[in-house]
Amino acid sequence: MLPPRYSLSDTNFHRRVCVPASQRPSVVFAGLLIENREGLILFMRRANTGFADGMWSLPGGRVEHGELLVQAAVREAEEEVGLHVPAEALRTAHVLNKISDDGTPVVGWYFHTARWDGVPANREPDRCSELAWFSPDAMDPCTETTDRHAVRAWQLGRATSWF
Template identity: 50%
Template sequence: MSKFQPYLAVYIIVRQQQRILLLQRKNTGFDDGKWSLPAGHVEEGESALTAAIREAEEEIGIVIPSSALNLVYTLHRKSDERTYIDLWFETERFDGVPVNQEPDKCAGLMWK
């Protein structure tokens, strides 16, 4: 039997004044056109917390202090090709103004 090695993904719930920041996916090959949270995969040697901070900066240009992120939800899911463990972090504290940093992968941002 082979060792179980799931993919690890992080999602960031960015809150401001009772609203959540969403981004619209495009050209990714997965759920294009749908609204999603900033998210991404944890890279080799990286902690989930560090990945969440990195993804927020890469995708929406904000800096989140590690002390401002709270783990709020965990999901184990299987697709046809892969098994994932998804971690949802939440924050209300961040530096900067959210902006679309990846226009090739994101059609826009929206507070909802």
């Protein structure tokens, strides 16, 4: 089901519709389902970020200005978990679109790979307390909601979702 359209009486209507697109915020991020030989997916426990701290999330982050989604995924794998992931090894796992609590449009493009070089390491100890491998069928109950949804959708072969 698609989210309802905004009405003229919506308190945020002016901000969402009347403000030029260049001044409206949006979030585009790349997420990574990094799979090992045993079929487990790499997760990071968030810490000191101000978002979902203490929860498990997939490696990934916002796409920077002038950067392609695939470039963001490769960069985030290196920055966060110290893995070299060749761009050609990335396959789209799932794309989701949602509206954040403050009304900001969010697009998450999740990539899957089972081909990478290196040994997973916590490269951002100020933002991540630990790394762990989880089965897609047995994710920790404290897995961040959007990432949990993306992994489940990938398992089911659902290319897109919105909520």
